[in-house]
Structures are given as structure tokens and as C-alpha cells.
Amino acid sequence: MLRFMTLGPSGSNHEFVVARYLKFHGIDDIATVDLVDDFNVAAQAVIDGVADYLLQVAVHPSTTEVVARYRKQLFVIDAFVSGSKDMSVVTRIDVEKPRSLALQPATRDYVNTRGLELIPETSTGSVADGLLAGKYESGLTYSSLAHDYPSRFRIDEVVGTVDDPWIVYGRERLSEGQVVTWKDSPAGRAYRSELKRAAG
Structure with missing residues (x-):
């Protein structure tokens, strides 16, 4: 195992x-x-x-x-x-205009956070847990949370998958100590395709 x-x-x-x-x-x-x-x-x-x-x-x-x-x-x-996973800014239904946003810090630039108090969380999953527990007004987390609990949450902004x-x-x-990569990877194929186009 x-x-x-x-x-x-x-x-x-x-x-x-x-x-x-x-x-x-x-x-x-x-x-x-x-x-x-x-x-x-x-x-x-x-x-x-x-x-x-x-x-x-x-x-x-x-x-x-x-x-x-x-x-x-x-x-x-x-x-x-x-x-x-598909992500969104998910907000509690009872909060008209959130003043804070819980998020995993690496996701901060996925959305405009200007004017919001940012609450750092360990992971996007723990943001969802915090929303479910009523700790947060809004959070950048999985879109599925709003789909699973439509009476509790709404989607304010769709991020999608990253x-x-x-x-x-x-x-x-x-x-x-060597380069470890795969010549026939999608990137490798894209490089060769660009070279063929450049060669005309």
C-alpha cells in the first residue's frame, strides 16, 4: 500500500x-x-x-x-x-453586502478584494467549513457549496477552475541532478508546432 x-x-x-x-x-x-x-x-x-x-x-x-x-x-x-475544483466567491444569503472575505492567501488575486477585510484560511476547503459554521460572511471557495446549500449561500462572483x-x-x-521532463508532453508538442509554423 x-x-x-x-x-x-x-x-x-x-x-x-x-x-x-x-x-x-x-x-x-x-x-x-x-x-x-x-x-x-x-x-x-x-x-x-x-x-x-x-x-x-x-x-x-x-x-x-x-x-x-x-x-x-x-x-x-x-x-x-x-x-x-470550480471556485467562486460564495456569500451567505443573509448578508447583503459583505465587508470581509475568507480565502486561502494564494487565491487572493483571483478576485478584486479592494475594500474588504481579508481573513486568511489554511485551505479553500477550510473556507467552506467556516462558511458552513457561520464564521464568515463571504469566502472564496468551491462553487459546489452554493449549489449544495442554495437556501444558505449565493454566488457573487465566478472564478471557475484554475x-x-x-x-x-x-x-x-x-x-x-538532471532535467526531468517529458518530450512528448502537451508543452513539448506545442513547442514543436510553433517551430513548424515559424519554419513555414
């Missing part, structure tokens, strides 16, 4: 993407996923052998810290691009 760790809570974008990643590699039936609320805890768990791999979105505020702090024991072994870079860490360095 392969043991992966990623950021919770349950229903988080991290959980959504790790499930897609495991399915892509055909290992979804032999892998477990543990959710944590702190990437340092997850990194230490992989280093200690409690888990095998850690998956993290590259734009998370703690990514630089994880890469640098654990560089001798935890290695980047894979990277990929994945679309996120293509993010993702990192997978493991205990063994696989790159051997």
Missing part, C-alpha cells in the same frame, strides 16, 4: 487533485491518502516513513519553506499541472 499525504480538510482541492493524480497513474486502488492541516507535519511524516509521498500545490505559501527546510531528506520527485502546478515529494532523489 502506498501512503500519500496532502492538505485537508476532507473535500479540499488538494484531496481532489491527489485523487486525480492517483487515478492517472492507476494506483488509486493501492494508495491511501491522509489529510493534514500543516505541511510541516506531512513532510516530517514522509521523512520518518509514516507516509511515502507528499502532494502540495506549488503556489501554497509554505511551498518554499518545505522545499528549502527539508531539502536533504525530502525530494521533489514529480511535478504536474491540474485544474482545480490550472495550478503541483509537486510530489518523496524520500529518494530521482532526478540525479
Whole structure:
């Protein structure tokens, strides 16, 4: 059994993407996923052998810290691009004009936040949990929250899905200091297509 760790809570974008990643590699039936609320805890768990791999979105505020702090024991072994869950600014029905917005800091520039008090949250999933608990007036979270609870929430602004870079860490360095990429990737095919067009 392969043991992966990623950021919770349950229903988080991290959980959504790790499930897609495991399915892509055909290992979804032999892998477990543990959710944590702190990437340092997850990194230490992989280093200690409690888990095998850690998956993290590259734009998370703690990514630089994880890469640098654990560089001798935890290695980047894979990277990929994945679309996120569909996101929106979701607001409580009883709030006519929100004065604050809960969000995961990496998502701040997805919408205009001018004039709003910003409330940082660990993940987009924890923003949804806070809205459900009545802690927040409005939050940048999953559109499905408003669809699932139409009597409690409305969508004020649609963000949609966002293509993010993702990192997978493991205990063994696989790159051997070389470039690790895929020549026939979508990017590789686009480069060759541009070259053919330029050659005329």
C-alpha cells in the first residue's frame, strides 16, 4: 500500500487533485491518502516513513519553506499541472453586502478584494467549513457549496477552475541532478508546432 499525504480538510482541492493524480497513474486502488492541516507535519511524516509521498500545490505559501527546510531528506520527485475544483466567491444569503472575505492567501488575486477585510484560511476547503459554521460572511471557495446549500449561500462572483502546478515529494532523489521532463508532453508538442509554423 502506498501512503500519500496532502492538505485537508476532507473535500479540499488538494484531496481532489491527489485523487486525480492517483487515478492517472492507476494506483488509486493501492494508495491511501491522509489529510493534514500543516505541511510541516506531512513532510516530517514522509521523512520518518509514516507516509511515502507528499502532494502540495506549488503556489501554497509554505511551498518554499518545505522545499528549502527539508531539502536533504525530502525530494521533489514529480511535478504536474491540474485544474482545480470550480471556485467562486460564495456569500451567505443573509448578508447583503459583505465587508470581509475568507480565502486561502494564494487565491487572493483571483478576485478584486479592494475594500474588504481579508481573513486568511489554511485551505479553500477550510473556507467552506467556516462558511458552513457561520464564521464568515463571504469566502472564496468551491462553487459546489452554493449549489449544495442554495437556501444558505449565493454566488457573487465566478472564478471557475484554475490550472495550478503541483509537486510530489518523496524520500529518494530521482532526478540525479538532471532535467526531468517529458518530450512528448502537451508543452513539448506545442513547442514543436510553433517551430513548424515559424519554419513555414
